[in-house]
Structure formats: structure tokens, C-alpha cells
Amino acid sequence: MSQHRKRTEKQARGLIAGAAVVTVAVGVGLGLWAGGDSDPAGSARSQAESPLGGRDEASRAPSRAPSPTPTRSYPLSTTPRTIPAVRAHTPERGPGWRPAPGRRVVVNDAGLADEGRLLAGELGLTYAGQKNDVRAGDVRLAVDGGKRADPESYRMTVRGGRVAISGPDDAGVFYGTRTLKQAVHGGGTAPEGVVRDEPAKPVRGFSLDIARKNF
Template identity: 90%
Template sequence: IPAVRAHTPARGPGWRPASGLRVVVNDAGLADEGRLLAGELGLTYAGQKDDVRAGDVRLTLNDDEGADPESYRMTVRGGRVAISAPDDAGVFYGTRTLKQEVHGGGTAPEGVVRDEPAKPVRGFMLDIARKPYTAGWIEDRVRELGDLKYNQLGLHFSDDQGFRIQSDSHPEVVSRTHLTKAQVKKILALAAQRHVTVVPEIDSPGHLGAVIAAHPELQLRSAAGSAPQGTVDISKPASAKIVDDLLNEYAGLFPGADWNLGGDEYRALMVSSPATTYPQLAAAARKAYGSSGTVADLTTGWLNDRARTVRAHGKTPRAWNDGFFRGTSVQPAKDIQVGYWTGKEIGARLPVEYLGAGRKVVNYNDEFLYYVLGQPNQFYYPTGQRIYEQWTPRVLRGTAAVPSTYDDQILGGSFAVWGDFPNAQTQAQVAAGVRMPLRATAQKLWDPRTPALTWTRFKALADRLD
């Protein structure tokens, strides 16, 4: 799991692990993959070797120019296994296939596997802001994700309820229960070994309650004096400064190429007349964008400014779809990816509006991929069976797929765990609850075609492999 794309069988006994057999590599850069596989299967890691012995597992980087770096070929022949790929990620995925094939004393069948993912983004997002998780629990999920050929772990670590990673630039915003940077670096090292990129998220300009608790002067207030939860006043330069301070700090901690800026549910735009309700925002919009400038323009400008901050560190920005607004004179930067999760926002826009504008989209469809603790607001814990039988990466909103002409713009998808009611489940219950949805999502991101196995057989296979 996920099933391989193609296997050409051949006659022969196949390969089975045994004590004393070797894992050898043709490149020192495959040492991590070689040592991991050897440890998992009880083999001996022998490093770079040119000689050939019976029972060898050989890991090789090839020069298949232009091939998907996550693709691989695994050949089982003559009592030996050869896994080759254009990149170490592909070699790693080949070792995951071999590990599953011989699970529980099984035999890797004779023949050739040719395999590659359909989608380059295969993610799991975890809200650690509202429900803190231990470092050990997150590390266990990284191992699980790697074995299922996921390649992204999203960490939503700042929200109204908490700020969960140690900060040197603004220690005052950090919650009592948090991850230290040393713990995060350990998670990142494990993730790198398993070819999982960690995608951080500091959501803004909404969902900043933990920051506002330490800096109440940044709280947005209406003309009547009301203060919407978690919402900073984006007309104040100090609001941008503290968020940029944090973005710049954590850009040095997280080495991955992607960054989630959030941008969703800015409460200033969730009223009937933002300009009347928040005249300071309307004034700032006119000052920045002329007499026709709107609060939505100002909010879009905020998103672009934060994208500029992370882009300076070589990051590709991503934002939730309800952080993009129709009819604004200020347009979001073209390189900001859309994390499409809902069609319930005010002024909801269909997925094809984003796709038709040429945007790259990551699928977080809340109908299938949202595991919201406590099941509020008509959210229900998703099941693996429903994902397996009804969802594909093209099903971005509700249950209907967008036209196949947009397939290349849909980068992939991400299953998400949100902590709205953090005590609704324990860590162990969350792990158990997402187990089959993660496996079903992995299958559909690796190969969205109609599954060859029925759900009953797929689940039975998952149970056996676990």
C-alpha cells in the first residue's frame, strides 16, 4: 500500500530476507536508505560494493534523465533484488515496496516492478496548535507516512488556542506546552530520512489569538469596540512586523521548499460591511490602493507581503482557498498555491475559478479529508472506505470531480487532522482513527484510477501488513 503501478512477473523462487544477506549501494548518498532497510529486514548493510553475492539487495542511482525522481524499478531475479531510481527518493520508495512484500515472512515475487506516483504532493496535515501532540507521537506518524510513500507533513502550529514551537524572536507568544527547537530538529531529521518534507503554517491575519494574547495592542477592533477572536489589525505596521519576524525565524528552522501562509477566515471580511465596521482598515486600503481600495484589497496585499517574506527564503507559498477573494483590484501573487478545503466561505468560489486562472491547487476537500476532533459544524470523521471508493484528487469540493483538463494543475492532496475540540480524542485514538483514511488517501494519491481491489480486500491487506 499503495499498490505498485506495474509488475511484470517471471518464473523463479523470488527473494526472501535471511540473516547474513547484504544490502549494498552504488552511491554513498544511499547510505540512509541502505541502513534503514537492512535494519528493518535483519540484513547486513555492507556499503558501496562492486562484487556480487547470492541474496544481495542492491540500491542504485541511475541516469534516467527526465524520469520522475520519485519513480523506481525493482527487479527480483536470480535470488537477488535490484532497486534503481533517478533519485534517492525513488530508491527509498522501492525499499518500502520490498519491505511490504516480505512482511511477516513473505517472499518478494520474481519479476520487475515499475512504479511512480501520479501526484507530487501527498500530504498529512496536523493541527498541533489546538491539540498539542508529543514529539514521539509525531515521529511515529513520520515513520508511518514514509512507509505509505507520503512526502509532506504539514504542521499548523499557531492558532487562537496556542503557539506550539519555541521562538527566539518572540518567546512571549509561545504556549507553555510546546515543542522545543531541538525536538523539531529531531523530527525534521527523521522526516528527511523518510523523504517527508515538513510544511509549516503560521496562519495570518486570522487565527492569531496566541500572538494577540501577548500583544493585545494588535487586536482588531470595530468602530463599535468589538474584538473578533484571533484577528489582528492589518492597518498597523506592528502586526506585519511580528508575523514577518516569526516567518523569518522559522524559515531558518524548516528547510523544505513549501510554506503555508494560511490566509483563511479573516473575520474583518466576514461581516456585511467591512469598510463601515472597520473604518481603519478601509482608510488603510484607500491609502495603499487609491480611492477605490477595499478591505479585501488590503487583505490580499497582506497575503502578498507575507508571500514575499517566505519567498525571500526560497519557499513556495500556499494559502487556504478562502484567503483568495473575487473582484479585488489587488490579485494574489501567481505563485501562491491554493489549498482548497471548503466551498462554505462567504462568496464561495468553485474550484474551476482557481484552476481556470492557472493556479496550482492542493486538495484538502473537507468532505473527505478533514478529521475534525469533536465533529463540530457538521464535520464527521472520514472513513477509509469512502475515500477509497468515492474520492480522487480531482474531487476538490463536495463529491463532484473537476474536468480532467485541470489534472496537471492539481498537485495532489493532503489528509488533515484539526483539533477543534482537543479533548474529544486521545493521541492514541487519533492514530487509530486516521489509520485507514491515511492508507486509502495514499492509494488514491499514488494512483487515482479505479482500484483493482475491493475495499474489503484492501482493508484486509492493510490489516495484514500492519
């Protein structure tokens, strides 16, 4: 009886020890599971604290270059509408030119003073006389001294917010100012580009007959 009781006590102690081991193992497993990836906050904190975490990698990543600011695009200009029509116009892209307060008319020759004052008064500009400086919005009149060209020919360039009218003689410059005046009065803006113009005939004229009435 004593031996049988001893074996029973040993078996009981073994079962108790085994149950204790199983309980400890289950507790450790639950603790690891609770502190593992199932905790998003803990995972995020560990990544943030880790030198290899996502936040540090993002801060080390090169920043993107700023996207370029789009520039305004203009259509090709159209030929200015004048009477008579100009002989040639080379269109360009740009806003053209329009008169505004404070803009000047300047000349490269004192002989163009009359043309400069006339144009300034017609377009509401300031006549500044002979000037070598360049300002935004200027209209520059110039005699270029081309001896072989028709003295009544001219070239009008509208570009970069300015206008340049040149010719071999003051007569050609004057006709250029007439084209600029008509373009502005007809469309509000002188179109971007280059006008090259000259008379088609050396002598022009017209006749007005007031003695007849057609039926």
C-alpha cells in the same frame, strides 16, 4: 538238413546284426536329445561361452543415456500487495526473494547509505556499503541518473535470488525499499519479476479530520 541249418544260422546272424544296429542308432539319438535344447543350463552355458551368445551381445549393446533430472517449475508470480498499490508489475517464474542471515544490502553511491542502513535494519540484513561484487541474496540499491524520469520513480527487479532497486534519485530508491519491505512483511517473500512504479500525481496528501463525529 545241413543246408537248411546253414540258412537258419545265417538268418539268425542277420537278425542279431540288425538288432545291434537299431540299438546303436537309438542310443545315439537319445544322447543327442539329452545334450540338445532340452537342457536349459547347457543351452545357457553354450550361449554364454559362444562369442555370439546373448550375454556378449548385451555387453556390446550401447548403454542407455541417463534420464535427465527434472527441474522444479514455478508458477508466474503475482503482484506484491502494497499500500499504495504499485503501478506496474511484470510477473516471472521463480522462487522470489526473502531475507536470511548473512545477506547484504549494498549501494552504488555513498548518498544511499541512509536508505541502505534503514532497510538492512528492518529486514535483518547486513549493510555492506559500496560494493561492486555480486553475491547470492544481495539487495543492491542504485541511482541510475535518469534525468527525464520522475525523481520519485523506481524500478525493483527480483530475479535469480537477488533484488535490485534503482531510481533517478535517492527519493525513488527510498520508495522502492518501502515496496520491498511491504512485500516481505505481507507475504514473506518478494515475488519474482519487475516492479515499475511512480507517483500518479506530483503532489499527494491526505487530511485527517478529528473535529467531527458522524452518527
